[in-house]
Amino acid sequence: MPNDARLVLLDKNVVESLLLPDDVLAAVREALVLHSQREGRVFPVVRERLATGGVFGIKSGDVPAQNLLGFKAAGFWPGNRGLGGETHQATIVLIDPATGRPACIVDGNAVTTLRTGAAGGLGLQQLARPDSSSVCLFGTGVQAKVQLTFALRLMPTLEKIRYVTATGERDPAFEASFAARCDIALAPERNAAVAQSDVVITATPGAAALFDLEAVRPGTHLNCVGADTKGKRELPDGLLQRVHLFVDDRTQASQIGEAQWAPDTPSIELGDLLTNHAQFNRGRDDITVFDMTGLALQDLTVARMLFDRARESNLGSALSWPW
Numbered sequence: 001m002p003n004d005a006r007l008v009l010l011d012k013n014v015v016e017s018l019l020l021p022d023d024v025l026a027a028v029r030e031a032l033v034l035h036s037q038r039e040g041r042v043f044p045v046v047r048e049r050l051a052t053g054g055v056f057g058i059k060s061g062d063v064p065a066q067n068l069l070g071f072k073a074a075g076f077w078p079g080n081r082g083l084g085g086e087t088h089q090a091t092i093v094l095i096d097p098a099t100g101r102p103a104c105i106v107d108g109n110a111v112t113t114l115r116t117g118a119a120g121g122l123g124l125q126q127l128a129r130p131d132s133s134s135v136c137l138f139g140t141g142v143q144a145k146v147q148l149t150f151a152l153r154l155m156p157t158l159e160k161i162r163y164v165t166a167t168g169e170r171d172p173a174f175e176a177s178f179a180a181r182c183d184i185a186l187a188p189e190r191n192a193a194v195a196q197s198d199v200v201i202t203a204t205p206g207a208a209a210l211f212d213l214e215a216v217r218p219g220t221h222l223n224c225v226g227a228d229t230k231g232k233r234e235l236p237d238g239l240l241q242r243v244h245l246f247v248d249d250r251t252q253a254s255q256i257g258e259a260q261w262a263p264d265t266p267s268i269e270l271g272d273l274l275t276n277h278a279q280f281n282r283g284r285d286d287i288t289v290f291d292m293t294g295l296a297l298q299d300l301t302v303a304r305m306l307f308d309r310a311r312e313s314n315l316g317s318a319l320s321w322p323w
Contacts, residue, residue: 007321010306014316015107018309019023019114019302021153027305028118029274031297034063035249036271040297042249047229047256053078055229059296062097069097072108076205088112088142092303102321103216104307108299111306113146119248119270120223121150123290124199126273127246128221129282132198134160136187138210138234140174143225145201145250151201151223152181155271162197164185164210191215199223213238218285225292227258235289240265243287244280246273250297257293267291270286 010018034040046058060071074090081087090108095101104106123133135158137148144163152158161184165171170186179183187193194200194215202210206226213236216222222243226234239260247253247267253265270290272278282288310316 003069003322005323007099007320008293008307008310009317009319010104010106010315011317012107012109012311015111015306015311018306018313018315019110019270021118021150022116024114024302025118025121025150026222027116028298029122031134031295031301032119032122032248032269032271033274034035034271034301035295035297036275036277039063039065039091042252042296045252045256045296049229050075057229059294060298061296061300063297063300064097068300070094070296070300070303072296074108074112074147076233076320079236086142090299092299094303094307095142096252097155101323104222104303106144106303106306109300110296111299112313113142115302116145116225116292116294117178118226119153119263119294119298120147120201120290122274123223123246123270124151124221125154126270127196127280127290128199129219129284130248131157133157134197134223135162135199136193136197136203137163137191137201137203138190139163139203139226140165140204142242145174145177145289147201147203147223148178151199152178155199155214158199159183161185164193170268172252194220197205197255202226202234204234206234208233208235209236212236216242216287218287221288222259223292226292227291228293229256229259230260233261235261237261239287240289243289245289245291246270246280247291248293251269252293252295257291258289259291288304296318
């Protein structure tokens with residue numbers, strides 16, 4: 001057996017130095033296309049609550065033709081707030097499919113954040129009305145911020161942003177992050193904000209429905225991020241029966257996404273729009289929902305890009321990992 005094998009580690013600082021929005025967008029688009037073409041496989045998701053109060057999950061998959069195999073171990077640990085750390089934690093492992101040996105371990109926190117934001121942006125491009133100008137955003141955390149960042153990047157028609165917080169109070173730091181790019185302010189009332197917006201983005205912990213069914217007007221598009229575990233939701237009862245539903249993965253969405261609350265709702269996978277395996281001609285009054293649960297393939301394509309860039313730039317740490 002070879003005894004000169006090396007394992008590459010890409011820590012937070014290396015990952016953040018290499019993550020560029022356009023590269024992440026390209027990698028996420030590739031993942032959705034691979035999934036649509038069934039060249040990339042998504043394995044069953046592990047998502048379990050822990051006695052510590054956290055949630056632990058594993059998302060894994062492969063692309064046999066590209067020798068890409070790996071998984072992301074990730075979850076949510078609310079107690080980290082008291083430690084001054086991030087509540088969401090993720091680690092990605094790339095594995096040599098020929099031998100089963102690990103090739104690279106990647107700090108997955110920033111990867112998860114950006115790949116989810118990129119997926120949301122692609123969903124807006126495909127599904128929102130092209131003339132959309134107003135957004136109602138639920139949340140001001142890390143994911144809410146990246147969702148809005150990609151939304152503004154990919155849909156320059158968006159100008160008016162009204163955000164909703166759990167406390168009903170302003171978030172001046174959040175506003176300051178976007179004040180130069182749009183008209184942003186706290187929404188006085190959540191249902192009115194939904195009714196007055198072309199796009200609704202929900203990026204919360206998914207504890208309960210965020211607004212009333214009657215608030216959603218014809219022509220609205222909704223990007224839903226927070227439902228990623230059994231029992232979580234952000235949308236009200238009855239909404240999915242009124243919409244055109246789009247998902248990143250049909251099985252995952254019906255198990256851990258918004259679609260778990262109406263699993264028989266017909267849906268189209270976003271990748272199928274990108275490959276023209278499915279068509280959707282949006283009517284002006286159509287209501288559309290993109291239920292995002294996050295694909296393992298997105299993590300793997302982004303991690304592979306980082307691994308390649310790190311080797312080109314001689315970044316990261318290499319450890320001896322003999323057989």
